[in-house]
Each structure stands twice: as structure tokens, then as C-alpha cells.
Amino acid sequence: MSVRLEEIVSRFGGDLAGNGSLTVAGIAPLDEAGPDQISFLANAKYRAKLATTRAAAVILGPEAAADCPVAAIVTPQPYLYFARVAQWLHPEPRPSTGVHSSAVVESPVPASASVGANVHVGPGSIIGEGVVIEANCSIGAGCEIGADSWLHAGVTVYRGCRIGRRAIIHSGAVIGADGFGFAREQDGSWVKIPQSGGVIIGDDVEIGANTSIDRGALDDTVIEDGVKLDNQIQVAHNVRIGAHTAMAGCVGIAGSARIGKRCTVGGAAAILGHLTVADDVSISSCTLVTKSITQPGTYTGTIPFMEHAEWLKNFARLRHLDAMADKIRALEKRLAELEKKS
């Protein structure tokens, strides 16, 4: 797909500096783009690469426009602009519509949808217009998959789960498995608590590869509109994740936690159950959240890594912090005595 710069500007806005009839056929980083590609500068630290870029044009902010040796599209938010141009120039190849003959589909599928090889869709499910369900997916009975949602190969959706419009769900994701709920017998064995709630996923949600979202115990697990979940994430039963919250890979959210809107959660962070995280909270990678967070802000709890020998010396002290504090208090007292005398 080849487009003129003036077509880009007419579609997405921004100010064009240079020859609008130049054509570009793709997008690439500043130092890799060739003369048939457009590039972008969204981070000041790469500004020096402008001088030598071979790109046909660069998307950049007004502060960098004067330095651009080639055509430019000037916009206050070059990264967002890049995202939109990239979506236009690099659309994901779409499988042809229709239901593959090897698929076992027990619910109606609109003609605009695509159901791949060896898919199973149980009875009583509602598949929206334009939905893509790739090979080897399993959709249980009584599910709802909203219009234009795309399930990559090997996604599993348990019975009765509802997914909104324009979802993107990556391979290996499991939606609606049983939450982890048991009552304990006096002998230590466990009695399963049936997980009879469901999962409700809003519009414009993306769910990464091998991520699991459990169904609720009595109520539902809820993922609101615009949530973005990376790979290998665990979302336990009855969790609610607020709109437009984004979580990086390997995060774990325990049961009944309520995460606010527009939060960001760094990779491998963990959030304990039955607590609340306010809107607009940012949690750092590998941080364990053990109590509710009521104020927006950034929260962190990690330890620095160091060369192993140095770590051994320092971390032996961690077992004795309380004793260290006691020693300091004793020193303070003895010193005060001496000061009084002198």
C-alpha cells in the first residue's frame, strides 16, 4: 500500500512541511527507514538520528521540525500520529469470511465472520458481525462475542462469557475458567465452591497470549472498556479492572480486587485480593500491592539488584534490621547521658 504524504495529512491532520506528493509504502525507525518509508521521532533521545535519516518523511513535534532534513508531518503528539498511520499502512491480513469445513459450530455465524479450521463453538452463542475466530479456538455454550472481535488461534472461552466489540484476544488466552475457591475441611482437604459467575469483557479490550481471566464465584469478573492486558497475566475471580487500565506481562491479580480506571501496572507486579486501587494509579514492575491504594500516584516496592558478593553482605543485614534499630536507640540514650554529664 503506497500513499502520498498529502493523503496522510488529509486523513490524520498535522502540518505538512515539504512535498506532499511524495509517496510512502510503510513505516520504519529513523535509522532503518528507506526513501519509500515514513519514520517518526517521538522521543527526544533519538533526535540526533534525524540528521542522517534516509526516510522520505518524518512525523515529529514542532520543537524538532527545524532539524528535519527531509519532509515532515508536524503534530503535537507524534507517537499517537505514528500509531494511526501505522494502523493504516500495516493492516493485519484478514482471513477470508466463512466457516471452515472442519469447524464444529453449533451457533449461528454471520456471513461477515470468519471461523477457522478445527474451531469449536458450542450452542446458544452469539457471534457478532465481522468476528474472526482462528484455528483451534474453543468457544463454550451461551457465549457472546461482540462485532469485529478477533480471537487468534487456540483461544478458549468457557460457557456463558461475554466479550465486547473489537476485542483482540491472543493465542492461549483462557477466559472463564473456574476461580480458585475452596472451603477447607478440618482434615485439611478442600471442598470446591462452584464458580457460577461469568466473565464480562467490555469493548476495545486486548488480551495477551496465555493470559487467564477466571469466571466469578457468584458474581462476575469484569474487564471494562479499553483495558489492555499483556501476556501471561492471571486475573482471578470477581476482579474488576477499570476502563483503559493497562497491565504488562506476568501480572497477577488476586480474587475480588478492584482496580481503578486508567491505571498502569508494570510487569510481574502482583495485587492481593479484596482490595481497591484508585483510578490513575501507576504500579511499578515487580511490586506487590498488599493494601488498598486510595490516591493517584506511582507506587513501588522492589529491591535493587547487585553483584552477588555485594548482595550477600548487604542482605544478611536484612534479617537484623530490627536489631539495628534497637542498637541505634541504645546509642542515642547512652550518648544523651554522656552529653548531660559533660
Added chain:
Amino acid sequence: MSVRLEEIVSRFGGDLAGNGSLTVAGIAPLDEAGPDQISFLANAKYRAKLATTRAAAVILGPEAAADCPVAAIVTPQPYLYFARVAQWLHPEPRPSTGVHSSAVVESPVPASASVGANVHVGPGSIIGEGVVIEANCSIGAGCEIGADSWLHAGVTVYRGCRIGRRAIIHSGAVIGADGFGFAREQDGSWVKIPQSGGVIIGDDVEIGANTSIDRGALDDTVIEDGVKLDNQIQVAHNVRIGAHTAMAGCVGIAGSARIGKRCTVGGAAAILGHLTVADDVSISSCTLVTKSITQPGTYTGTIPFMEHAEWLKNFARLRHLDAMADKIRALEKRLAELEKKS
């Protein structure tokens, strides 16, 4: 399914206070239950909700019975009782028996079992009575799936693994992949050690979505009766997990670790290899177990999270704990000198 309170009590015990001919058709939390539902009070902190519940009846302990404005089933263990009633009132819908025509099954399947669409079962496997194998599961050759076990869609069991009776295995779980075993060449490259052991799983085990249990190297990996594993757990080769131990999501267990019976392991905890954890040990979330634990009890090793700026100040100190301890010692010495003089 609608049942009378007196039927519940006659089946599960407990003392009925109120009209035994009232019928209930489901179970719900105190503040959501309607007049055709039963609820439960298992945690004193929700006791205030009793007063306004619209439930037909409440399962609760003797200490709360006097406060109950509606019919009650009084039992010393209301949470356990709730679990049993919920299992009865909310049974999971069971797929019809028989082998789906799209399944490729190379082993005998009893008439009481259900094998879903696009399943593959290799040769020489033994499928028990009443087993459910949902769509897109893959069972290798020479496996054994005990009676009444239920494999949800997309479970993989490698050749030669044995699963006991009444197992529940959730989608994306992988049983019996190769353990991670390599010998290292002098140039740093790796030579694979064949993983010729298997996986043996006892009765009444539940395994969560996207959890992996590796086969043993020479011996087997063993999961004893009644173990409950949540989602996204990694169990390495030759691990043994004792009966009725429960692990929350994202836990990792390294090779040859032996975990005792009736342990609980919090989410995202990690246990290093070749060590032993005693029976009845509880490990907190996100705790790294680096050496054997020989006594029952609760063990923890996590750091508090804090507002990021506060964390920056405090955690810079972590790199200098050893120096802080030295300073305290030096102060103690100098102070002792002064005290001697004065």
C-alpha cells in the same frame, strides 16, 4: 433446580430455624440474594448485612443465629456448608456422553464418557468411566485418565502421564512436557537430558488454566491426592506436592522440590529446587523460598510498597546496609571509650 430448606438440612445436616418448606433455587451473597435464594454468613465482618438481607434463608454459625431476620440453617462451619449446598444447586452443565465425530480417538472410550470436538487421544490410553474431555484437548499415547475426571477445552497431556479420579483440569494446562534439564558443554552450549520420567497425579486434584506440570527426568513428578493448583503455575520436573496442598496463581516450583502435605502457597511465590518444605507450612504471596523449611508455620519474605518518591529515598539505603551496620559498630566502640573516660 428448586429445593426446600428441609431437603437441604436432611442432606447436609445443620439445625433449621424457620419454615422448612420454603424453597430456594440458588445461592447468592447476603446483599444480592432475593426471596428465592439462600445466602450464607461465613465472615464476621459481613454480619451487619444480615439485618437487611432479602434472602429466603441464611446459612450461618450459632454465634450469629439470633441476629438472623429470616430462616436460618445453623452449622458450626457455614462456609463448608455453603460450598456443599452450592455444588448441589449449581452443578456444572455436563456435555452429553459419546465421542464427537470430529474427534480422533485411538483408545477405547467408555460409553459414560464424553469426548468433544477435535479432540485427539493417542493409542494405548485408558479413559475412565464418566470422564469428560472437552474440545481441542490432546492426550498422548499410553496415558491414564481416572474415572469422572474433567478436562476442559484445550488441555494437553503428554504421553504416559497418569491422572487420578475426579480431577478437574482447566484449559491451557500442560501435563508432562519435558523438564528443563541440560548438561553444559565447555563452549557454553547445552546438551539435552532426555526427560524419561512421567507425571503421576492423584485423585481429586484440580489444576488451573495455563498451568504447566513437567514430566520427571528419570523419576516421576508426583502430585498427591487433593492438591489444588490455581492458574499459571509452573511445576518443574521431579517435584512432589503433598496431599491437600493448595497453591494460588503464578507460583513457580523448581526441580526436585518436595512440598509437604496440607501446605498453602500464596500467589507468585517461588520455591527453589532440591529442597524440602514440611507438612502444614504456609508460604506468603511473592515469597522466595531459598532453603528447606522443617517446621510448620507461616513464612514470608516480601517488601512493603510505598509511594515512589519515598521508596527512592529508602531503597537507596538497601545497597548500604552493610556500611550502616559498620557505622553502628564503630559508634558503639567510640562511645564505650568515651564512657570509660568520663
Added chain:
Amino acid sequence: MSVRLEEIVSRFGGDLAGNGSLTVAGIAPLDEAGPDQISFLANAKYRAKLATTRAAAVILGPEAAADCPVAAIVTPQPYLYFARVAQWLHPEPRPSTGVHSSAVVESPVPASASVGANVHVGPGSIIGEGVVIEANCSIGAGCEIGADSWLHAGVTVYRGCRIGRRAIIHSGAVIGADGFGFAREQDGSWVKIPQSGGVIIGDDVEIGANTSIDRGALDDTVIEDGVKLDNQIQVAHNVRIGAHTAMAGCVGIAGSARIGKRCTVGGAAAILGHLTVADDVSISSCTLVTKSITQPGTYTGTIPFMEHAEWLKNFARLRHLDAMADKIRALEKRLAELEKKS
């Protein structure tokens, strides 16, 4: 498969002590091996078990040869030798060649390859000689699977990914899902950045169960030759992992990190994005790498676990390390004053 000791030595080298015409049919640990098995001693701590072994022969180092009560194969690297013998004696049973009638294969498959039940292979892919693709795998369009690679049941490879020769990829692994890339609108919502790069995997790579390797955003994600990844690992977009690096289970690598050659990464470690780790670095389990590592060595950042009550006392102090450091400084100053006076 039964072989004579002299056949082993003639194939793999080493010095034979004892009767070369003894036959062995398998390999087992020292304390479990029977008279038709060979065993090995690779770790001095098990040396005492030599005396009572019932094995036909033992593979061991020259320092232990004198203690061996049965036949021995003496080699400077007994663990490597064991690995090679085990590969020979315990080859993985290989499925028969050919494409199963239930597979949906839209690309040519050589006669030496094996494609299992309900597999899907998209158009334009290149499947090498001797490749094994087990049941329920999904391979997208335009992929390349190198000769003698083995994909276990339920592996997903997205369109356009390239896998080298002799790869072993375990069930549930997902290769080539979209990286996690979004630009943020001012209202906090996210605009997807198309992930138009691919994944390039070298020769002799092993990838564990339920591990995810994302495709690159503009460039490719690259896994070099001989890399070994355990289960449940997350490799984000544009990461590069150097040759012969090995990572244990549950590791997470954030976007654009560059990991050197011959590194080892312990279980559940995490590496932040856009940083570089030198060759020959060893990172301990559960360590969070927050900045580049430029020198070979071992790096650690974990905290000790302890009995919960003790932990409570010590870890309360962690929030006040900065205040403790201030107190020490104040004490030093006051003490210096006193010392001046006295």
C-alpha cells in the same frame, strides 16, 4: 534397546573399567538402578551412594573411579556423558510420518514430516524435512519451520515467524503474538501500534510449555542459536536473546531488552525493557534487573524469607531506612562533638 558397555565407549569415548560385554537397557539414578541399567555420578555429594549401587555400570569422573564397586566408564565430564548416553538409550517415541487426515494443511509438507490430528498450517509456509507437528497445533501463513524441529501438541505460531532447525517447542507455547505496544490518548485510552515485525528463532532452540514470544513492532524479536527457555516465560517484542542463553521458568523479559550470549537467568527473574545484559551474565532467581549489566558475573536482588512474626518486626523497618541513616549521621556528629570536648 539394549547395548554393551563397549558399544557406549566406542560411540561416546571415555575409559572403560570392567567387562565391556555387559549389556544395559536404560539409565537410572545410583540408588534406583538395577543390574540391567547404567547410572552416573556427576555430583560429589552423591558419592556415598556408589558403594551400594546395584547398577551394571556407572559413568563417573576419574576422582571417583577407585570407589566404584561395579563396571565404570571414566570421563572428565560425567554429566555431559550421561546426557549423551541417555539420549541414545531413551529416544523420544517418534510419531509416524505423514499428514493426518483430520489436519488442514495449506502448504507443502515433505514426506519425512509428521503432521498430527486437527493441526492447521496456513498457506505459504515452509515445513522442513523431518519436522513433527503434533495434534492441535496452529501454524499461520508464511511461516518457516526448520528441518527436524518438533512442535508438541497445541503450539501456536503466528503468521510469518521463522523457526530454525532441531527446535523443540512444548505445548501451549505461543510464538509471534502481538507485542504490547500502544500510544496513549489524552483521555487515557490507548491506540494500538501494529506489530508488523516477526519472530526469528535460530537452530537448536528449546521453548517450554506455555511460554510466549511476541513478534516485533517494526523490527523482529530474535532468539539466537541454542537458546533454552523453560515454561511460562514471557519474551516481549523486539527482545534479542543471545546464543546458548538459558532461562528457567516464569522469567519475564520486557520489550527491546538485549540479553547476551551464554547467560543464565534463574526462575521468575524479570528484566526491564530497553536495556542490555552482557555475555556470560548469570542472574539469580526472582531478581529484577532494572539497568544494563556490562560485566560478566552473577547478579542478585532478592530478600530472605523468615518466620512470619520475625518478618513483621524486621520489615516494618524497611519503610524507615532513610530515617535510620539520618539517625546514624546525627549520632556521629554528636559523638564527634563530645570527643572534641573530652
